Amino acid sequence: MESLFNNVKSMALNVGEMLTPILTESKFLETGVLTPDEFVIAGDHLIHHCPTWTWSAPADPTKNKPYLPLDKQYLISRNVPCYRRCKDIEYDPSLEKILSETGEGDEAWVDTHHYSKEDHMKVTKIDKDIIKKLQEAQLEEGEEVFDDANDCSKKNENDIVGDINDEDDEIEDPNAYVPGADDSDDEDNGGGIIKTRTYDLNITYDKYYQVPRLWLMGYNENKQLLTVDEMNEDFSQDHQNKTITFETHPFSNLQMASIHPCRHAEVVKKICNQMQENGREIGVNLYIVIFLKFMAAVIPTIEYDFTQTIEM
Template sequence: MHAIQQQFWSVREYLSPVLRESKFKEHGRITPEEFVAAGDFLTYKFPVWAWEKGDPSKARDYLPADKQYLVTRGVPCLRRATSLVYTDADEEAERMLSFGDEGKEDEWVETHAGRPALSESAANPGVIDDIPDDDAAGGVTGGIASMSLGGKGAEETPDLDEIPDMEEDDLEAGDEATAAPNTAQATGTGVIDSSQVEVAKGNLLQVRTYDVMITYDKYYQTPRIWLLGYDENRTPLTPSQIFQDVSADHAFKTVTIEPFPHSASLQAASVHPCKHANVMKKVIERMNSTVVADQLRQSSGPVTPGTKEKKKGWFGRKSAGGKETPQTPGEEDDVEGMRVDFYLVVFLKFIASIVPTIEVDSTTAM
């Protein structure tokens, strides 16, 4: 069933026309050209992002051959989103993401901002026992049981008899100049080796890393995010492990495992883009009005740049700091509002609310 659905989606994407006209401010969707422009800006400003070609046979002809999708590798993820247990007391910790124009309705809520993981859950990281399941033949219960979050499912404990019994401790003698993994914690420098975190702090951290890809979805005319995860031993994560890093509101619903469009066989977790355009439209609208107001003020006379204005103005002005000039072509209007180049920067902030513990948003350093 799922295969048929995927087939349908790929045909639908193939048939749907390429968006030509730029309307990103009206409906939050972008054209492939704008995707490339925004991607160029992202890679210029944040060199951790890079363009990739992907599998040539899967190349999309409406994108340049060497700019098929964006990738950043080794994005750290210190905690599980599922260990951030949500309680009523945390309601106040919610932070409205407003992008400047405070006080308007329907801002979206960033729920897990800066909240310490509960100590109980740190010692016992969201382990939910498998649901006892008589009806193992399948169906909904079967599916859920096999995906139990953080559970010690069969797929997490490797079958011991399947690992070849070939430890060869005599292969090389101990070497005094090889750093043992625990040498770092004794130092007073305040940097902790990721493999030693729990020992050092008594606070369970399992540092996972993610490869994050952004593709252009022609049907939804928005970027689409893809995740490939590794655990602290750099073993690829299973789907159920990846869902531990997705906020509970989105796991299994908007985040699913799908074939990665630029590879023949690779599967990755993806945030379904059907709501992206709406959310992006709202964010952009709000940011745009701030930016326009800012630019009007800029052009009508000198402004004493308060710290607040400086931060907002960044999104609109092209050469605020001289070297901030993006390398992308653009019109030279005095008042143009938010430029499409910033689309992906904003997009990443939105994605960060779906995967709160994965540090996809490197743009906070701005």
């Protein structure tokens, strides 16, 4: 029933998108939305600082969106590792954090491991403080969460390259053998190698909601497509069939997991409001970097690249 409802809703939104005029006036700070041109600016910035992301275009040119450049239709990051299932991260209600809520029943963004002391993602280890600040800003209006003492220092290009090299030294080799209680099958096979699931991540521009939208396609350890049930193992239980739905990708005929964009503008606007209250501004070029940071609450075990620091 959930799947049928989501399909009907998706069809209705597709019609709505066709009837929605193209946003041409910047309303980034006022409402948290993007124009198509601003989406391209933010995408270029992401690629410059996180080179695992690239621009892409559909194989079928009839699917191109006329309001976007032909060679910059959507963003893609391939072979993103997913080492563990969400069930492997022990749930504790005391660690739960509501990132955003509107008072409409169960419609809320929830990070089930917000206060965890465990570095359950490599990206959290790299940029833990800034993720925490961004998430807190989405809920606690009026609280001064961006302390001067914790501001990220601005980095030039050489510093960024140096940091990437340092981080590469610390990142685990996904093909390296790591002994554990559940590794008996691998040892019996004599391979000595632990394989991992991977995901292809796409970011499209949603013309109806006027925000980025994240899409995911998962592969098992043998590079075979994951089933819907298998992909759900990698998504936060609080967001399945609510925030996360399975719909047809706008640039292909593939059914992919998607994080529904109806709340994205609201969350980004709260972050901008917090920064303005603290006398700080944020450029539209950082939109997708911030967007990917709060997406981590929904897909906590998929280790995509959003490690650029932000000058607060």
